[in-house]
Amino acid sequence: xxxSMSDRRAVGEQAWVRxxxxxxxxxxxxxxxxxxxxxxxxxxxxxxxxxxxxxIVDPDALAAIRLTLLVAAIAVPCNAVFGLCASWAxxxxxxPGKSLLxxxxxxxxxxxxxxxxxxxxxxxxxxxxxxxxxxxHHIKIIFGIAGIVLATIFVTFPFVARELIPLMQQQGRExxxxxxxxxxxxxxxxxxxxLPNAKWGLLYGVLLCNARAMxxxxxxxxxxxxxxxxxxxxxxxxxxLYNEYDFVGAFSVASLLSLLALVTLTLKSLLEWRFRSDEQxxxx
Amino acid sequence: MxxxxxxxxxxxxxxxxxxxxxxxxxxxxxxxVVLIPLTGLLLRPVELGWHGxxxxxxDGRVLAALSLSFGGSLLAAAINxxxxxxxxxxxxxxxxxxxxxxxxxxxxxxxxxxxxxxxALAAVYAPNGWIGALLLPLGIKVAFTRLGVLVALTFIGLPxxxxxxxxxxxxxxxxxxxxxxxxxxxxxxxxxxVVLPEIxxxxxxxxxxxxxxxxxxxxxxxxxxxxxxxxxxxxxxxxVIKLEEFDYAGASAIGVAMLGASFLLLxxxxxxxxxQVARSEG
Numbered sequence: 001x002x003x004s005m006s007d008r009r010a011v012g013e014q015a016w017v018r019x020x021x022x023x024x025x026x027x028x029x030x031x032x033x034x035x036x037x038x039x040x041x042x043x044x045x046x047x048x049x050x051x052x053x054x055x056i057v058d059p060d061a062l063a064a065i066r067l068t069l070l071v072a073a074i075a076v077p078c079n080a081v082f083g084l085c086a087s088w089a090x091x092x093x094x095x096p097g098k099s100l101l102x103x104x105x106x107x108x109x110x111x112x113x114x115x116x117x118x119x120x121x122x123x124x125x126x127x128x129x130x131x132x133x134x135x136x137h138h139i140k141i142i143f144g145i146a147g148i149v150l151a152t153i154f155v156t157f158p159f160v161a162r163e164l165i166p167l168m169q170q171q172g173r174e175x176x177x178x179x180x181x182x183x184x185x186x187x188x189x190x191x192x193x194x195l196p197n198a199k200w201g202l203l204y205g206v207l208l209c210n211a212r213a214m215x216x217x218x219x220x221x222x223x224x225x226x227x228x229x230x231x232x233x234x235x236x237x238x239x240x241l242y243n244e245y246d247f248v249g250a251f252s253v254a255s256l257l258s259l260l261a262l263v264t265l266t267l268k269s270l271l272e273w274r275f276r277s278d279e280q281x282x283x284x
Numbered sequence: 285m286x287x288x289x290x291x292x293x294x295x296x297x298x299x300x301x302x303x304x305x306x307x308x309x310x311x312x313x314x315x316x317v318v319l320i321p322l323t324g325l326l327l328r329p330v331e332l333g334w335h336g337x338x339x340x341x342x343d344g345r346v347l348a349a350l351s352l353s354f355g356g357s358l359l360a361a362a363i364n365x366x367x368x369x370x371x372x373x374x375x376x377x378x379x380x381x382x383x384x385x386x387x388x389x390x391x392x393x394x395x396x397x398x399x400x401x402x403x404a405l406a407a408v409y410a411p412n413g414w415i416g417a418l419l420l421p422l423g424i425k426v427a428f429t430r431l432g433v434l435v436a437l438t439f440i441g442l443p444x445x446x447x448x449x450x451x452x453x454x455x456x457x458x459x460x461x462x463x464x465x466x467x468x469x470x471x472x473x474x475x476x477x478v479v480l481p482e483i484x485x486x487x488x489x490x491x492x493x494x495x496x497x498x499x500x501x502x503x504x505x506x507x508x509x510x511x512x513x514x515x516x517x518x519x520x521x522x523x524v525i526k527l528e529e530f531d532y533a534g535a536s537a538i539g540v541a542m543l544g545a546s547f548l549l550l551x552x553x554x555x556x557x558x559x560q561v562a563r564s565e566g
Contacts, residue, residue, distance in 0.1 A: 012377075013471055014471070017471075018378055021370055021373065021374050021378075022374050022378060022380055024367070024370050025367070025370050025371040025373075025374040025375075025386075026386070028367045028370070028371065029371065029386060029389060029390070029442075031415065032435075032438065032439050032442060033389055033390075033392050033393070033439075033442070034389070035408050035414060035415065036401065036404035036405050036407075036408050036439070037392065037396070037404065039404050039407045039408050039413070039414065040400060040403075040404045040407075043407055082309070082310065082313050082314075085305075085306045085309045085310050085313075086306070086310040086314075088302060088306040089303065089306040089307040089310050092298070092300045092302075092303075093298055093300070093303050093307070094298075095303075095307070101310070101311075101314075103550070103554070104314060104318070104319070105314065106550075107318055107322075107550075108318060110496050110500075110546040110547075110549065110550045111322075111500065111543065111546060112499070112500025112501075112502065112519075112520050112523075112539075112542055112546075113398075113500060113501075113502050113503070113520070114500070114502050114520035114521075114523050114524060114539075115325070115500065115520075115523065115539045115542060115543060118325065118523060118527065118535060118536065118539050119321035119322055119324060119325045119539075120321060121527060121532070122321075122324050122325055122328050122532060122536060123320075123321055123324050125532070126530075127530060127532050128532070129324060150317075153317055154317055154318065154321070157317060157318060173298070173300060176300050177298075177299050177300060180299045180300060180301070181299060186300075186301035186302050189300075190302075208394070208395075211394070211395050212394075214397070215395075215396070215397025215398065215399075215400070216397070217397060217398045217399040217502065217503035218398065218500075218501075218502035218503050218520065221502075221503075221524070222523075222524060222527060234397075235397045235398075235399040235400070235503070236399075238399050238400065238403065239399055242403050242507065247407075250403060251403065251407075254397075254399070254400040254403060254404070257396075257397045257399075257400045258396055258397075258400055258404075260395075260397075261392065261395035261396040261397070261400075262395075264395045265388050265389070265391055265392065265395050266388070268388070268391065268395075269384075269388045
């Protein structure tokens, strides 16, 4: 790596061009990423530490935190199991329509979050297909927790699968085939061979899936009834406080969410580093 | 079940078990969570009829919102193509203090909840915010105008170009540039003639991804946009407004129009990626 760096110097740019490009890049990231991130904490602590803490231990805020954790605790495992199923089917077998299946799995990424919520309102809302039936049986999906969970599952659907599919495809089938031929059962092969091989990819997907599940706004906003203390997740609680001009409150809860983002980014970098050193160890 | 059965008859034989189970679960879950709800969306505008659908989509306010979402996203993607390209170049080619930290930070728009990004951008670019206050004497208002929408859509698309370009730049062999330099090309000439053609497919893919993400963006845009009908109202917001008025058919008509556009984009991205793979293999 060091060698190739100095090789590139031979055809590198002049020093002033290099300095200009670095300052352009840093200026751009500073304006769009660093300043907004810093402003969250500055605004949250604008009136001191006491109002900040008060906004976080507010019963409605605590209810929002609990709901966010609950939704993620349901949505993330669902999509993780799905991701494992899908990647096993796609990576270990050849069948017609495989590329169509992979495209369809990625589909939720190209759907607007608002539309992701809308599809469930059309199915389960008061004027939706199943709306009258659900109402007659006193089942609440839209404007309730079930709707929030469904919308979150939709939005975070591809995360684990899209990390695992290329990874497991790259790892090939030989190890599983060897395990089976040596007499291991399918379940043993999965737990002893496939899962240990794919664990970093799985963790990586779960991490990104979780960040999105806890932070989703558009889709959840459409299906939540915006009932304070009941159907507000943390991002929706932030919106409510912001629209009530309670900026300190809004930014205080937002600072928790950006902390989540920073922790996610740190773990992500650690996983990438871990993954790379594993790969190098495998190559050596 | 018959589908999995017929598929398992047609696939190549394998000693690995679990084909029917995993594919069956995958297809079932995919259908329940994604395909059936989306079909419901596609069928909804049928009750409006062909003319009714177009009356909704071509209504002045809807058209203004759609053109803001698509036009703003295109502009934001173009900004990201240039500046994101520079970021990727700097991160791969140069060594400077804090490079790894900057590299990790690029993914912030993926990790930061959009609502948080929205209120933070609004705070920074508002007339009394850190940057808004600097721009105000120049007569530039960012927050609560169309320019604010552009800022939010640029923010949300920032990682895509950088992340698609980085691996391609890393794999780029220095030999060709050295050859160009030896043959007397200036640095700029060898960038335009040698490097750019190599990275172009990845650059376009990243730009298309950033564009696709920005078109549907809601959370980060609505706080900094003024949300004035006909001027700074984005298409996803109009869907929410129609839903609040219980105009399900109207909301789904806009949704279907956006979905149609996204499908075309997805197709374009797939073709670009195929071109990119063919290039790197050829």
